[in-house]
Amino acid sequence: MNRLAFRRNVWHLLLIPLCLVWIYPFVWMVSAAFKTPREMLIGGLSLLPDDATLENFRRAWTTAKFSTYTANTITYSIAVVVLVLLVASTAGYALARPGLPGKKVLVGLLIATMFIPHGYTIIPTFLLVNGLGLGNGLLGAALAQAGPALVVPVLLFMGFFSGIPKELEEAARMDGAGYLRTYWKVMLPLAKPVMGTVALMNFIGAWNAFFIPLVFTLGNPDLRTLGVGMYGFYGQDTTDWTGLAAAACISVIPIVVVFLFLQRTFVEGIAGAVKS
Amino acid sequence: MKIRPPLIALTCAVALALSGCNLVGGSADSGDAGKVTVTVALVPDPPGASEFYRQQFDEFEKANPGIAVKVLENPSDQQLNAVELMFQQNNAPDIFRAQDDGMDRMAARGWVAPLDEFVTPEFLKRFPAGSMDPATSGLHRDGKLMSLPLVWGPWSTLRVFLYNEDLLKQSGYDGPPKTWTDLERMATKVTADGKGKYFGYAPTAAKAPAVEMLADTAVPYSVPATGIDFRTGKPATSSPGLVESVELHRRMQAAKVMMPGWESWDGARAFKEFAAGRLAMYATPPWHVAEVRKLAPEIKLGVTGLPVPAAGRGAYLPLSKSFSPLWSMSAKSAHKAESWKVMDFLASESFHNAYYKKFGTLTALDSAWKAEAEKNPDQAAILAVAEETMRRAPNPALASKGGRALTDALAAKPDLKHTDAAVSSIVKNQPFGPAAAQLDRDLQTFLDQTSTELKAKGQEGSAKDLTFAGWDPLKDFRPGG
Amino acid sequence: MTTTVERPRAKVPAAQRTPRRPGRFRKHLWSYLFLVPMVLLFGGFTVWPLMASWWYSFFDWDGVGTPSNWVGFANFAEVLRADAFWRAFWHSLVFSLAAIFVELPLALVLAILLNNSWLRFRNLYRLVLFLPVVATTAVIGIVIAILLDPAGGLVNRILLDTGLVDQPVNFLGSTSTALPTLLSIDVWKGFGITLIYWLAALQTVPKELQEAAEIDGAGFWRALRFVTLPVVMPIAIVILLLVFQRSLNTFDLVRAVTEGGPDYATDVVPTYIYRFAFDPSLQAPRYGFASAAGVVFGLLTLVVTLLQAPFLRRRLDGGRR
Incomplete structure (x- = not known):
């Protein structure tokens, strides 16, 4: 047993140095948020600021308009995540049904579009959303963000659902559960790891999104998100690096919270489910 | 969906409450009445x-x-x-x-x-x-x-030469280089004296814009800017002045005189290195001066005109319009x-x-x-x-419709400009002459083709529109005169 | 291609063996209903812009109004003839090779390690490995530039002090080291994403199986090969596609760190297209040309993907047996 414990702890000898190196640039970014521009750009490499200042955070708060944009960003990101989860999980479930006519074509099309760049102009999307009358709100932006992001989640859900043992579903059906019920009560709860992953990735994507929230709020700048606000630090030739670093630190916090929260979905395998 | 529905619901509610009906959006705010x-x-x-x-x-x-x-x-x-x-x-x-x-x-x-x-x-x-x-x-x-x-007006085309008085003094120089030869000699000495702690010179950014800046003192501004000599309307990338500006940088690169790493610098890097006291001299647009001061208020910063070819100045920086x-x-x-x-x-x-x-x-x-x-x-x-280094210069884009059409067409073809070939020549240590000659041939083909196309569409635009025969790049240009 | 993620046929009869009251039609009806939202969104926001961009690629168009200047295949001819495009394509391909052969397996190994409930602090490790993903790319660009600076950067200082090199390495400035350096940074930045996907995939492995493998001392590699991989294979293929696609579209990082330089040694297709079609210093954007370059790029990568398809299919079938 001792040998086993030793063998297990040996891994830390590998992981700790790896993580220290890994996180160094990130820590540097955090420390830059407390430095003066002079120290960040031409000072040494020290991680500890000589003369720590909170001025960057004050500037970040006003320049990136955190106070007005945070609520928009939360709304937008949650809308995107909910849209993607619902649409992708239903589609993935349907596509995992055996023998569904037309499935091959659809899956082939999905995969093929992964590789063909989605147009280099936003104009078709813009026309569509405008035509739906959603051109100046976050819902239009959320649709435009969620739409192209669907392919991978659909494939992930499909892969996951088709890997679930058939016995499970049949048992549910024996109990008299219909299609909808089986999906909602049996299958979806099992798919937590995939849901967690999809939610996390799309949350990050939406949280940092820049182009779509910009284009779909042109007439209504009060609806913009932080991803757009961050560009307040870039002038034409110069950049307010310490302000940007501070803003980056603030805006990373919600993502870390979401990460820690969703991380639980990665620890529960489907073991228990199979037994019951 | 058992990912803590209450928490999500709460967050949703808070967010929605905060952002109002943002999801659907509405008309832009109407503002105060009467305003x-x-x-x-x-x-x-x-x-x-x-x-x-x-x-x-x-x-x-x-x-x-x-x-x-x-x-x-x-x-x-x-x-x-x-x-x-x-x-x-x-x-x-x-x-x-x-x-x-x-x-x-x-x-x-x-x-x-x-x-x-x-x-x-x-x-x-x-x-x-x-x-x-x-x-x-x-x-x-x-x-x-x-x-x-x-x-x-002059802000957008003015180029200045910055030097660190203290670093130059440590190598025994009392003033900035006057000619390209001085520049090469002084940069070599300063880099050697710097022993890896500081360096004599860098070509300003990854695309070596200093090549064009220095060349502007030797050949008409249009040569590095468009490849065309506006006195003749002909391709002139292989003008000796431009070629020598590239070769100067190539020599300094081969001799490891230039600050290493410039090959990946963005446009805002040089002033940081200069302010940190690690770069002694470079050529730049004037906005760098204020940036250097912001980072290093006490630095002994010298601002002067660009060094000129050893044989003497061949051209001035252009004032081709009053304003942008x-x-x-x-x-x-x-x-x-x-x-x-x-x-x-x-x-x-x-x-x-x-x-x-x-x-x-x-x-x-x-x-x-x-x-x-x-x-x-x-x-x-x-x-x-x-005041000292700028003179009025002709501007085909303002002079005629055909001139505008041709300069626009040239601007859409960045690969016909000297820039990429020059950088390639500097970092790979290959002579620039042959590449320049090739560019001139391509440029001539492109000009002919564009003129033909414009003519076919019934529009103006020929080499004539890029020609200002009476222009002396050492004097103020007077349109029509 | 279309069959890569398909279920083996042998299973199909098993499902058909239970023709319940409503019959097959009803069952498929539900499935089609479930597909409706996805098809609508996919059609509107993926297929339609895609068709539009194919259409635009036949025009000389600056992005405003209706395209009218039909140029046929001229844009395509220009792309295919451009050496710079092929150079960029090769670099993009190298990026994807690095992602597939370095990032993908490494992330799997770490995911397996970090999936063990006996490993203490595993949540912390996961967070640390994930953080680069959410670090703002532009800031990372400047941090990297400072760390790798050949004149006094931390990395060079360490290399010199330990005697590993006697001349500072010009990581980003030399045409020979810039691409490998950028590849490493890209792997660092994207590693967390792949790790998370692998972790999700590993949750599909029933615990009993894992424990059984551990108890009978099957050994790591045997357990991986005969227990883990077969189970995660359907998702693994999606992850592979995902990593492939993401690496082909590397853009922000290249822009932030080298802007494609030096001498285009790190130019990739997305930066190539950006430079030729959208650079703000251009008089007018060339959307037609950008679309054509995008279409060519897409078709080329599709071919590369199709070349992998038979292999993937074999792995899938092998996994299922």
Whole structure:
């Protein structure tokens, strides 16, 4: 047993140095948020600021308009995540049904579009959303963000659902559960790891999104998100690096919270489910 | 979906409550009754400009109670795209920032309103004498005033040479290099003395823009800028002056004189290295001076003219127009009179003085800052260099329609410019001559092809439009003379 | 291609063996209903813009109004003839090779390690490995530039002090080291994403199986090969596609760190297209050309993907047996 414990702890000898190196640039970014521009750009490499200042955070708060944009960003990101989860999980479930006519074509099309760049102009999307009358709100932006992001989640859900043992579903059906019920009560709860992953990735994507929230709020700048606000630090030739670093630190916090929260979905395998 | 529904629901509720009915959106805010809202689409340049513009417009609103100014800010590199989409959405701003070619792009779509009906003689008097001549102002198209400037005329084409007096002194030099030969010799010595702690010279950024800056002292500005010699209308990339400028850098690179790593520098890196005391000399646009000062207030910074070829100066830096376009009014604005009031404010002495004070940029109305700038050693030096090393130069884009068509076509072909071949030659240590000759052949083919195409479409545009036979690059150019 | 993620046929009859009351039609009806939202969104926001961009690629168009200047295949001819495009394509391909052969397996190994409930602090490790993903790319660009600076950067200082090199390495400035350096940074930045996907995939492995493998001392590699991989294979293929696609579209990082330089040694297709079609210094954007370059790029990568398809299919079938 001792040998086993030793063998297990040996891994830390590998992981700790790896993580220290890994996180160094990130820590540097955090420390830059407390430095003066002079120290960040031409000072040494020290991680500890000589003369720590909170001025960057004050500037970040006003320049990136955190106070007005945070609520928009939360709304937008949650809308995107909910849209993607619902649409992708239903589609993935349907596509995992055996023998569904037309499935091959659809899956082939999905995969093929992964590789063909989605147009280099936003104009078709813009026309569509405008035509739906959603051109100046976050819902239009959320649709435009969620739409192209669907392919991978659909494939992930499909892969996951088709890997679930058939016995499970049949048992549910024996109990008299219909299609909808089986999906909602049996299958979806099992798919937590995939849901967690999809939610996390799309949350990050939406949280940092820049182009779509910009284009779909042109007439209504009060609806913009932080991803757009961050560009307040870039002038034409110069950049307010310490302000940007501070803003980056603030805006990373919600993502870390979401990460820690969703991380639980990665620890529960489907073991228990199979037994019951 | 057992991912803590209560928590998500709560977050949703809070977010929705905070952002109102943001999801569906609605009409843009209607503003106060009886007030006219003027929308200004601008960019947050330089960093910190958002707050500055808001303060300025607040003051404007105080002085003009009937007008509310709504600022719409776009990221610098998305401004044109965003404004274009707004026009297509029938939601155009009344005033927008569109610089240089960007203004032409907007004007070509018929979206820019001519300003002549609003301009008064008093208004024109604010600008330096003669600078608003429709033929050379840079702001007029087909004789109509299409834009108002923000920065000082020479600012966009002026190039200065920065040197660190202390570092030069440590190698026994009392002043900056006067010629390219001096530059090479001094840079070599300084780099050697620096022993890896500091370096003599760097070509400013990854694309080695210093090649073009130095070449501007040897050959007409059009040669490095477009590949064409505007005295003859012929490709001239293989002019000895330009080739020697590349070769100078190639030699310094091969001898490891230049600061290592410049090959991946962005445009804002050189002033950081200089301010850190790790780079002794470089050539640059004038805005670097203020950036160096911000980072290193006490540094012994020298600002002077670019070194010239050993055989003597062959050309001056070009003053090819009085101003660069920046503020334009939308042709679709429903409140042109009120919009003009805002534009009039943006071209007022008080605004220009405030801008100068806040950012240290020399602005278009030199009366707003001249007295103060002459007391500031850095800015005084910039003014002196401009006076000394710039001369009026012909500008085909302003001279004729055909000239505009051809310069536009050339601008869309960056691969015909010397830049990439020059960088390649410097980092790979290959002679530039053969590459330059090849570029000239390609350029000639392209010119012929473009002229033929333009002719087929019944438009003007031939080598004649790029030719200014009487021009002496060592003298001020007078159109027609 | 279309069959890569398909279920083996042998299973189909098993499902058909239970023709319940409503019958097959009803069952498929539900499935089609479930597909409706996805098809609508996919059609509107993926297929339609894609068709539009194919259409635009036949025009000389600057992005405003209706395209009218039909140029046929001229844009395509220009792309295919451009050496710079092929150079960029090769670099993009190298990026994807690095992602597939370095990032993908490494992330799997770490995911397996970090999936063990006996490993203490595993949540912390996961967070640390994930953080680069959410670090703002532009800021990372400047941090990297400072760390790798040949004149006094931390990395070079360490290399010199330990005697590993006697001349500072010009990581980003030399045409020979810039691409490998950028590849490493890209792997660092994207590693967390792949790790998370692998972790999700590993949750499909029933615990009993894992424990059984551990108890009978099957050994790591045997357990991986005969227990883990077969179970995660359907998702693994999606992850592979995902990593492949993401690496082909590397853009922000290249822009932030080298802007494609030096001498285009790190130019990739997305930066190539950006430079030729959208650079703000251009008089007018060339959307037609950009679309054509995008279409060519897409078709080329599709071919590369199709070349992998038979292999993937074999792995899938092998996994299922």
